[in-house]
Amino acid sequence: MPDRVFPRGRGALLFLILSADALLLPSGLWLDALAAGVLALLIGTGWFALARKYRFADGFALLDRLPHGAARLADGLILVLAALLAVRTAFDLAGFLHEMALPGLPVWLAGGVLLLCAGLLARHGLPALALWAVPSAWAAGGVIALSLLLSLPDWSLPRLTLSTLLAPAGLFRVQGTVFGHALFVLLFTGDDPDLPQTRAALTGVACAALALALSGLRAAAVLGTRCAAALPYPAYTAAGVFAIGDFLQRSEALFGAALSLCFLARAALLLAVCRACLNRLRTRRKQPVSAPPAV
Numbered sequence: 001m002p003d004r005v006f007p008r009g010r011g012a013l014l015f016l017i018l019s020a021d022a023l024l025l026p027s028g029l030w031l032d033a034l035a036a037g038v039l040a041l042l043i044g045t046g047w048f049a050l051a052r053k054y055r056f057a058d059g060f061a062l063l064d065r066l067p068h069g070a071a072r073l074a075d076g077l078i079l080v081l082a083a084l085l086a087v088r089t090a091f092d093l094a095g096f097l098h099e100m101a102l103p104g105l106p107v108w109l110a111g112g113v114l115l116l117c118a119g120l121l122a123r124h125g126l127p128a129l130a131l132w133a134v135p136s137a138w139a140a141g142g143v144i145a146l147s148l149l150l151s152l153p154d155w156s157l158p159r160l161t162l163s164t165l166l167a168p169a170g171l172f173r174v175q176g177t178v179f180g181h182a183l184f185v186l187l188f189t190g191d192d193p194d195l196p197q198t199r200a201a202l203t204g205v206a207c208a209a210l211a212l213a214l215s216g217l218r219a220a221a222v223l224g225t226r227c228a229a230a231l232p233y234p235a236y237t238a239a240g241v242f243a244i245g246d247f248l249q250r251s252e253a254l255f256g257a258a259l260s261l262c263f264l265a266r267a268a269l270l271l272a273v274c275r276a277c278l279n280r281l282r283t284r285r286k287q288p289v290s291a292p293p294a295v
Contacts (some may be wrong), residue, residue, distance in 0.1 A: 007195055007196065007200035009130025009134055010188070010189055010204070011204035012133035012136070012137035012138075012200075012204060013129065013130055013133045013137075013204070014182055014185050014205050014208060015140075015204040015208045016133055016136060016137050016140060016261070016265035016267055017180060017181050017184075017262065018178060018179060018182060018188070018205065018208035018212070019140065019144065019184070019207075019211045020089075021177070021264045022216070022235050022262075023096060023263070024092065025235070025237060026228075026229065026234070027216045027217075027220040027229065028216075028236070029173070029210070030218060030219075031213065032170035036175040036178065037212070038209070038222060039175060040175065040209070041202055044186075044198075045198070045202065047186060047189075048190075051190035051191035054242035055191060056190050056191060058189055058190040059187035059189070060187050060188070060276065061190060068103045071284065072284050075280050076277070078187070078277050079273075079278065079281070081269070082270045082274045083271075085181075085271035086115065086274065087111075087115065091107065091111040093114055093260055093263040094107045094108075095107055096260075098258070100236065100256065114263075115271075117264060118267035118268040121264070121265075121271075122269070125272055125275060126269075126272050126276070129269065133265060136261055139258070139261070140258040140259070140261045140262055141207065143254050143258035144215070144255065144259075147255045151238070156222070157188075157217075168259035178212065181266060181269075184269055184273050215235040218238050219234035219235045220234075223238050235259075236259070239252040239254075240252030258294060
C-alpha cells in the first residue's frame with residue numbers, strides 16, 4: 001500500500017481519536033472543550049502554514065532536519081510516549097467496559113485484547129488505518145449525532161454564568177489531555193501539493209470539538225450539574241434517557257459502542273506511531289554518522 005494517505009483519512013482519524021474523550025471528560029468542561037477546539041483549529045492552521053512555507057511533508061520530515069543524534073533521540077522519546085499512551089488508552093476503555101458492560105471480564109484481559117486489536121489495525125501503518133477510519137468515523141459520528149438529537153426533548157439547560165463555565169485551567173487541561181493527541185496525526189501530516197490536507201484535518205478537529213462539547217452539555221442538561229459531576233461516565237449515562245419502543249431500550253449502549261470505536265482508533269494510531277518510530281530508528285542505526293569537515 002502506498003505511503004500517501006488521502007486527506008479524508010487524516011480528518012477521520014482526528015475525529016475519532018479526539019472524540020474518544022467524550023466518555024471520560026467531566027460534563028462541567030463542555031465549554032472548555034469547545035474553546036480548546038477553537039484553539040486547536042488555530043494551532044492546526046499555523047502548522048499547515050509552516051508546512052507550506054518550509055516545504056516539509058509531515059512531522060517526521062521536520063524531525064529529519066535535526067542533527068542525527070537529536071533526531072534519534074526525538075524518535076525514541078516519541079516511541080516511548082506513544083507506547084505509554086496506547087497502553088493507557090486501552091486500559092481506560094477496558095475499565096469502562098468492566099464497570100458498565102462486562103463486570104465479569106478482568107480489566108487486564110480486556111486491556112490486552114484491546115491492545116491486540118489495535119495492533120492488528122496498525123500493523124500496515126497509517127495508510128491502512130486511515131482507510132479503516134473513514135467508514136468508522138461516519139458510523140461513530142452518526143451514532144453520536146443521532147443520540148444527541150433524540151435526547152433533545154429531555155434537555156434542561158443549567159443556568160450558569162460564563163465565568164463559572166470557562167476557566168483557563170480547564171481550557172489548558174482539555175487542550176493538553178484531549179487535543180494533544182492530534183500531534184500524533186501531525187507526524188504524518190504536512191504539505192503535499194498533490195493532496196491538500198488542511199481542510200479535511202481541520203474539519204475532523206472541528207467535528208470532534210462539537211461532539212465533545214455537546215456530549216458534555218447533554219450530560220449536564222439531562223442529569224443536572226451536580227449529578228453529572230458525581231458520575232464516572234456522565235456522557236454515557238445521559239445517553240440512556242430515551243428509548244425507541246421495544247426496538248431500542250438501551251440507547252446508551254450504542255453511544256458507548258461508538259466511543260469505544262474512537263478509543264480503539266486512538267490506540268491503533270499510537271501503535272502506528274510506535275511502528276513508524278521503530279522503523280526510523282532501525283534505518284538510522286544503519287546510516288553512518290557523517291564526520292565533521294576537515295579544516
